[in-house]
Amino acid sequence: MAEKLYTKNGEWVGFDGSRWKVGLSVPAVADLGDVTFVALPQLGRTVSSGEAVCAVEAVKAAADYYCPVDGRIVEVNSRLVAEPQLLNTSPEDEGWLFALESVSGESLEGLMDEAAWKAWESGS
């Protein structure tokens, strides 16, 4: 996967050669705790950057997450239905949430590369 880009809310997006995958960062998931359920978005949905698109429930907190870019959802990670804990064990690899096509380049601007995100994360 090409280098991921990050948001301050904890989402990441990265191009895997054919689609843009979206997931949650390690610190974001660690802060939530043990994940018990992931509400994934509908296939085929066209979403805008900043739009609430899925929710994650951990033991005591349910949190909304937002699509970091404009695009159309073409796949969801159905493994998370039966294995929500995959978000805890592999949030930036096997625990990806959904994949997009037709992602607008403009919506990628303003996201942080990994170095910038780590610098921001360590300072917050």
Add this chain to the structure above:
Amino acid sequence: MEGLGVRQLKRPWRLIVTDAAPGDWNMALDEALADGVRTGGLPFLRFYFWDPATLSLGRFQNLQTGLSEHAATVPRVRRPTGGGGIWHADELTYSLGCRQDDLNVTGVKASFEILCGFLVEAWRSLGWEAGFAKDAASAGTLGGFAPACFAGQEEYDILVGGRKLGGNAQRRDRTSIFQHGSIPRVLDSSALERLFLPGFRPDRGATTDLQSCGWSGSAQELIPVLAEAFRTRLGVEWSAGPPTAEELDRAETLRRQRFSDPDWTQNGAGRLREV
């Protein structure tokens, strides 16, 4: 308790007390107040009661796990927050909503420490031995979902005399936090046995209630204690602010279109639709 100190918060908070009401109304008003915070309104701390007694379910709780057949026959409502099922009968319930930047910390766990810290302060003011589960000398394995909310034990669960008093849960979005908590005056063990299957029930030896802790007053009489603890622990000033007509209208819409909807209660786990 290390790490607990008074922090001066920036905006005044609304202190709201409402009468006993059915579960769908209670959840709808909570959501309407939280909507107000999301759109720039003041943060709030609300206290309320339930009539009739109601089983509340976690936002994404699977009704096929841990709940008895009897659980389908009692008044039920699905909460906007995570966690397991709670039987709201003889208790005091609180809810609060704020923007993330109303607090001086970020993150789920840090916010729980602040937003549940007032409960620890309140219980200590009554002379009780209180603290977070994470700090308990006997803390074993913490975490993991429990179909009955009081059955599990999390880092920021509150223990009094080593036993869990009530439960708290949050719902978060990018800018705001909503949290509510159940504080039982008297736990109805027989009701819990009827509602939750064996193996999923709270361990009576690991849980407690206000009466067992030594509170001889009503749940209503506890409100000033908790409000004062909140005020001093978080360093807030109160702003008068009962629900506005607009909030009540919004609550009625939410009650009608979501919280009283049997599909939301039964299948809410699969729905992200917002009203």
